[in-house]
Amino acid sequence: MFSSTLRAASKRRGLAPSHRPILKRCSRCQSSANFMTNTPVKARNSPTWRPVSVLDEWVAKEARPISLRQLMVFGRSLTEARLISSANYVRTELPTRIAHRIRDMQQLPYVVVENPHIKDVYNLYYNAFDTFRKVKEIKTLDDNDRLCEIISDNLKKHLTVIPKLAMGIHECEGLFDAKEMDRFMNTILKSRISRRVIAEQHLSLSETYNSPHFSPGAKLSESDFIGEVFIKCNAKSVIESCAAATRKIARSTNAPDVKVPEIKIEGHLETSFPYILSHLEYIIGELLRNSIQAVIDWHGKHGHPEDEPPPIEVTIAEAPQHATIRISDRGGGIPRQELPYLWAFSKGPHSQQRLANLGRVPKMAATMQELHIEDDLGRADLKTPPYQSSLATLTSRPPDLRLGMGLPLSRVYAEYWAGNLDVHSLEGYGVDAFLQISRLGNKNEQVITRASMDAV
Structure with missing residues (x-):
C-alpha cells in the first residue's frame, strides 16, 4: 500500500526515473524490514528530467513474442507490403520491450541503479526508448530506410551493454541478493537478444529487398537465409567451423609446443534445423573453448609430454521434436568450489579478476566472431551485412581474455528459443x-513480456 502510494506520488511530481524513491529490502542487513532511499538533490551529472507517464503508457502494453517459423514464413515471399508491415512491427515492438526493461531497472535498489555502469545502461535504454517511440508509422520505402538508419545506429551504441552490465553486477556484489541479480541479468539479456533478433531480421530483410538481384515474392531454397534465420542449419557443419576457430585460438594462446586436442564428431551427422546461426555458433564456440583449454591444462599436469591429449568427443542426437549436442572432454572436470557459481553472472571465486578483464572489453556483441584472430570461420555461406550487426566483427576482444560469462550467456542463448543447456562434471x-x-522452429522466444518486478 505504502509502495503504491509512493509510486503514485512520484508520477504526479514527474520525477526522473533514477530519482524516484525505491522501496526495497536491504540485502546487507538480515532484517526483513524495508528501507527507502531519500530522493537525492539533483547533481550536475544527474540524468535529465523525464516524464514518468510516457513510460507508463508503453509498460501497459505487452510484448508480442515470435517464433523462428513466424520469421521464416513472413520473410519467405518478401514484398513491399510485407517489408513495411515488418517495419511497423519493429517500430512498436522495440519501445514496448525496452520500456519493460527500464521499469525493471527502476525497481532495483537505488544504490545499484546509481552504479555508474548500470546508470550508463539505463541511459542507453531510455534514449533508445525515447527515439523509437517518436518514430511515426512507416508508409513508404523511404520511411523504412530512415527507420533502418535509426535501428543500425542503436545496435552499434548498445554493443557496450553486456560488459557494462557485467561490471555493474560485479561491483554491486553484496548490495543486492545474488539470486535476484542473476534473475535480473537473465531477464535483461534475453530481452536484449530478442530486440536484436527482430531489429537485425528487419535490417536483413530490407537489405535483401533492396538488392539489385532480388525479385519480389521470390521463393527461397532451404540452403538460404531468410533474413538472419538459416533455414537448414546443419549441426555438423557448425560444429566443424567452430572447432577450427577454437583450435586456432588455443594454438595462439598457448606455447608453440603445446598439443591441442582433436575434436571428433559422431552421431546423426545430417541433423539440421532452422536457427539463427550466430546464436548456435556462440554456444558451441564457448563450450568447445572451455573443453579445449581444460584438456590442455589437465594433460599438461597429469599426462605424458609425448602423448597426444585425449580428444573432445561431440555427439549429435536427433529426435522428432529436438536435437541434442553433447560435448564430452577429459579435462579433469570443474573444481567443486566453482560449481555453485557455474551459471552466475554476479559472483564467484575469480570475480575480481573477471571484473578487471571486463574493463578491457569496451564492446561485446556476444558472437563467435569476436574471437577471430586473422580470418573468419571458413564459411562461404555467411554474408557480412553492411549494417552494425552482432554477426559482424565489432570488437577486438583478446582470445585469451576470460570473462566468466561464457556458460551463463550460452544458457541464455539456448533457453531463448526454448532449448536448454546443462553441464555434468566428474571432478x-x-x-x-x-x-x-x-x-521445428515453432517455439516462441522465451522472454518476459511484461516488467518482471513491477508491471505498471
Missing part, C-alpha cells in the same frame, strides 16, 4: 555438456 575426470535445441 578428476571431465565434463559432459548437453545442448538441446528445438528442431
Whole structure:
C-alpha cells in the first residue's frame, strides 16, 4: 500500500526515473524490514528530467513474442507490403520491450541503479526508448530506410551493454541478493537478444529487398537465409567451423609446443534445423573453448609430454521434436568450489579478476566472431551485412581474455528459443555438456513480456 502510494506520488511530481524513491529490502542487513532511499538533490551529472507517464503508457502494453517459423514464413515471399508491415512491427515492438526493461531497472535498489555502469545502461535504454517511440508509422520505402538508419545506429551504441552490465553486477556484489541479480541479468539479456533478433531480421530483410538481384515474392531454397534465420542449419557443419576457430585460438594462446586436442564428431551427422546461426555458433564456440583449454591444462599436469591429449568427443542426437549436442572432454572436470557459481553472472571465486578483464572489453556483441584472430570461420555461406550487426566483427576482444560469462550467456542463448543447456562434471575426470535445441522452429522466444518486478 505504502509502495503504491509512493509510486503514485512520484508520477504526479514527474520525477526522473533514477530519482524516484525505491522501496526495497536491504540485502546487507538480515532484517526483513524495508528501507527507502531519500530522493537525492539533483547533481550536475544527474540524468535529465523525464516524464514518468510516457513510460507508463508503453509498460501497459505487452510484448508480442515470435517464433523462428513466424520469421521464416513472413520473410519467405518478401514484398513491399510485407517489408513495411515488418517495419511497423519493429517500430512498436522495440519501445514496448525496452520500456519493460527500464521499469525493471527502476525497481532495483537505488544504490545499484546509481552504479555508474548500470546508470550508463539505463541511459542507453531510455534514449533508445525515447527515439523509437517518436518514430511515426512507416508508409513508404523511404520511411523504412530512415527507420533502418535509426535501428543500425542503436545496435552499434548498445554493443557496450553486456560488459557494462557485467561490471555493474560485479561491483554491486553484496548490495543486492545474488539470486535476484542473476534473475535480473537473465531477464535483461534475453530481452536484449530478442530486440536484436527482430531489429537485425528487419535490417536483413530490407537489405535483401533492396538488392539489385532480388525479385519480389521470390521463393527461397532451404540452403538460404531468410533474413538472419538459416533455414537448414546443419549441426555438423557448425560444429566443424567452430572447432577450427577454437583450435586456432588455443594454438595462439598457448606455447608453440603445446598439443591441442582433436575434436571428433559422431552421431546423426545430417541433423539440421532452422536457427539463427550466430546464436548456435556462440554456444558451441564457448563450450568447445572451455573443453579445449581444460584438456590442455589437465594433460599438461597429469599426462605424458609425448602423448597426444585425449580428444573432445561431440555427439549429435536427433529426435522428432529436438536435437541434442553433447560435448564430452577429459579435462579433469570443474573444481567443486566453482560449481555453485557455474551459471552466475554476479559472483564467484575469480570475480575480481573477471571484473578487471571486463574493463578491457569496451564492446561485446556476444558472437563467435569476436574471437577471430586473422580470418573468419571458413564459411562461404555467411554474408557480412553492411549494417552494425552482432554477426559482424565489432570488437577486438583478446582470445585469451576470460570473462566468466561464457556458460551463463550460452544458457541464455539456448533457453531463448526454448532449448536448454546443462553441464555434468566428474571432478578428476571431465565434463559432459548437453545442448538441446528445438528442431521445428515453432517455439516462441522465451522472454518476459511484461516488467518482471513491477508491471505498471
